[in-house]
Amino acid sequence: MRSQVELLVLYQDILLMLDEAKHEDKCMGIEVEGVEKLKKALEEVAKDIQQRYIRMFERLKTRYSHPLVPVQEDTCLGCFSKLPTSYHERGRNDEGIFTCENCGRLLYWIE
Amino acid sequence: MNNGEFVSYFKEEFFIPKLKSKKKKAVLEELIQPLVNKKLIKSQKLVFETLLNRETLGSTGIGKQVAIPHCRTLAIPEICIVVGVSEVGIEFNASDGKDVQLFFLILGPPLDESNQYLPILGKLCERLRKKTFKDKLVKAESYEKFIKLLAKG
Numbered sequence: 001m002r003s004q005v006e007l008l009v010l011y012q013d014i015l016l017m018l019d020e021a022k023h024e025d026k027c028m029g030i031e032v033e034g035v036e037k038l039k040k041a042l043e044e045v046a047k048d049i050q051q052r053y054i055r056m057f058e059r060l061k062t063r064y065s066h067p068l069v070p071v072q073e074d075t076c077l078g079c080f081s082k083l084p085t086s087y088h089e090r091g092r093n094d095e096g097i098f099t100c101e102n103c104g105r106l107l108y109w110i111e
Numbered sequence: 112m113n114n115g116e117f118v119s120y121f122k123e124e125f126f127i128p129k130l131k132s133k134k135k136k137a138v139l140e141e142l143i144q145p146l147v148n149k150k151l152i153k154s155q156k157l158v159f160e161t162l163l164n165r166e167t168l169g170s171t172g173i174g175k176q177v178a179i180p181h182c183r184t185l186a187i188p189e190i191c192i193v194v195g196v197s198e199v200g201i202e203f204n205a206s207d208g209k210d211v212q213l214f215f216l217i218l219g220p221p222l223d224e225s226n227q228y229l230p231i232l233g234k235l236c237e238r239l240r241k242k243t244f245k246d247k248l249v250k251a252e253s254y255e256k257f258i259k260l261l262a263k264g
């Protein structure tokens with residue numbers, strides 16, 4: 001089972017991939033024909049994410065290009081503020097969804 | 112990006128001179144493995160799935176028996192490149208239908224401070240489209256020779 005935060009990572013990764021598809025095709029000559037298929041894959045991932053998190057993600061998307069940011073050394077790499085110690089353990093184990101108290105972005109512990 | 116910068120992204124510990132895999136999915140997993148061993152990736156499954164999604168967009172087998180599986184993912188903290196060579200070649204839905212012998216796995220974070228992910232990808236694509244370049248690289252007897260060839264272009 002993929003956790004909600006892992007699904008959000010996939011969701012954001014696919015969005016970025018769709019964004020860069022044109023560049024790959026035009027500037028690097030890598031044929032990109034599967035845009036529609038990938039959009040379907042994105043829908044499939046979205047289906048498994050709770051609606052409230054999708055809404056949160058989309059709301060943040062209006063402010064930030066990357067609503068979901070990595071956490072390294074217990075620091076939000078979106079705004080570089082330290083996260084409360086109470087987050088650390090659960091965050092690292094992908095238990096639940098956490099947002100940065102300072103910038104509001106969604107968080108993914110990469111270590 | 113100059114040649115020195117370009118080759119600085121390659122590491123001997125991320126060089127697999129003899130890939131064991133025979134199939135597309137398996138080779139992707141094999142290429143990710145060294146990064147998992149070095150604890151650069153927390154979730155192997157997540158990276159694997161993102162790479163498969165990228166292949167949905169179109170095969171990264173760019174022809175001439177070369178593939179550059181790549182993606183940006185939040186699951187990786189820095190740009191990582193893994194090189195793998197398959198003696199026999201692996202079916203990879205490449206654009207020219209040929210089996211792939213030489214693999215360059217490129218992973219980059221979405222927030223790429225140095226902004227080098229696309230330049231690296233571009234540079235590799237450009238060099239690997241040259242006719243005999245792949246043959247030379249595959250025949251390199253050591254990692255050192257491989258990197259020298261790659262740097263020369």
Ligand SMILES: [Zn+2]
Pocket residue numbers: 076077078079080081100101102103104105
């Ligand atoms: Zn923050």
